[in-house]
Amino acid sequence: MTTRILPAVADADAARSVTTLLSQLPDAEPAAPVADSTQLLDTLARLAGESLDELPEVVLVHERIGPVPALDLVREVALRFPAVGVVLITSDAGPGLFAAAMDSGARGLVTLPLHYEELVSRVQVAAQWSVGVRRHLGGGGEASSGPGGTVVTVTGAKGGVGATVTAVHLALAARASGRTTALVDMDLQAGDVASYLDVQFRRSIADLATITDISPRVLQDALFTHSTGVGLLLAPGDGERAEEVTDRAARQILSALRHRYEVVIADCGTQMNGANAAAVELADTALLVTTPDVVSVRAAKRIVRMWDRLQIRKAEETTTVVNRHTRVTEIQPALVQKVTGTRITRTSVPANFKELQAVVDAGRLHDLDAKSTVKQALWTLAGELGLVKGVGPAPEKSGRGTLVLRRRGHG
Known part of the structure; x- marks a missing residue:
């Protein structure tokens, strides 16, 4: 199985380190990192609007992401996109943060500095969990941008x-x-x-x-x-x-x-x-x-x-x-x-x-x-604005750049 991974890393040096390690993961398809919480949520919302299958299996959230704090961002992604496995990258490996991350909906923690074996293990666990959730939800069905809307x-x-x-x-x-x-x-x-x-x-x-x-x-x-x-x-x-x-x-x-x-x-x-x-x-x-x-x-x-x-x-x-x-x-x-x-x-x-x-x-x-x-x-x-049932939002005249995440072999 090919695992699509979307990193959310604000720091340029950290982004390069994460990207380098992800490129070495077996059967992984990492996307270019997004630099802030807004871009991450917008990207996931756009992909979810297309299909559940378009969402990445794993999202990596770096502890220094902003402007939304990392744990709050983990919670938001877990609530809005329950079929995505979220892994937190952090320098704090203590039990307090681990418990807080799990309570927020993370599927695992990876500690800094990054180690290949640990990253592989956490990504694989999160990806397997994501596949199981999607199977439960019915595979290629539509995914909303959140349970409520x-x-x-x-x-x-x-x-x-x-x-x-x-x-x-x-x-x-x-x-x-x-x-x-x-x-x-x-x-x-x-x-x-x-x-x-x-x-x-x-x-x-x-x-x-x-x-x-x-x-x-x-x-x-x-x-x-x-x-x-x-x-x-x-x-x-x-x-x-x-x-x-x-x-x-x-x-x-x-x-x-x-x-x-x-x-x-x-x-x-x-x-x-x-x-x-x-x-x-x-x-x-x-x-x-x-x-x-x-x-x-x-x-x-x-x-x-x-x-x-x-x-x-x-x-x-x-x-x-x-x-x-x-x-x-x-x-x-x-x-x-x-x-x-x-x-x-x-x-x-x-x-x-x-x-x-x-x-x-x-x-x-x-x-x-x-x-x-x-x-x-x-x-x-x-x-x-798309708030009335049966009426979709008007197309945007302009907007931020979008990130494309697709499986290999897709057009």
Whole structure:
């Protein structure tokens, strides 16, 4: 059997060492290393979207990978791609790390400096486990990008541009189409999802922050099921509790939600913190909302540049929607695309606050009239993003380079 191996190694010297040893492994087909966690998850998601057979049998995760910490990345890969055997490369061979790695879903550890015999043994065990799982799943069946599905973050370029209204209606549209949907308020200090949907609930995302193993029962206790069927995970009522939700907690919470729901929408507000950054980094789609004015577009550009500097997300991997669009404004979507370097959605949301005012004031955004041009645009946007059942996402105009992993003999 040929074993396909995908290494995730950020350090150039370590990558060369890993590649050299992998090339000596019997019946191995190593791919070129990916340099960060984002590239690894994107590559696996693309391959899984094609077929279970396209996924590598083994993924090697180096301890210095980033920006997602190695153990968190192991957990994310294990949750989203259960047919892939993950092996952690680490300089710490202690029992504490071994137990933590196994709890995260790793199939083995390889210690640094690398030794041929140990690497062969761990890769073979992980590969055999992967083949067994695939046989159990039915061989060449389709593999989803995760047990639950799609995570979309919605971030406002600045306050007042309509990020929460957008997030709420993306969730409502997905649920109305028949998809199980969760809406997470990750505007941790000033979240308004509860106010927009007329909800009073004492549980919040902060109640999950210190839980290391989020079971379905624990998750259900923290969620409020709205009358529309959308599961709501609300921001804490006391803003100071926002600091309890760390980047690691955010990744675990979103992974648990992804495991349970087909669509997860996270309203990230406008203030960036560790939790929001983690959400944007692991999201399948990072949606940035701006209005067609100079201040908002400049703010959008600042956010995109910050995400790029912090290795959270590249501009070309970010999707921007223009809210309150009119044909007479000087700033049109094409200009926003040019300024920010992001992909612009085909759908723009028209400027018509009069349609929204009554339902916003009543705290019942879900009662917005179906004839509303704003609602129609937002639900069309949900279809464009692939959140509506039966409607696939629009093809990307541009994006990061992709890595091809195929068996020998395949075209």
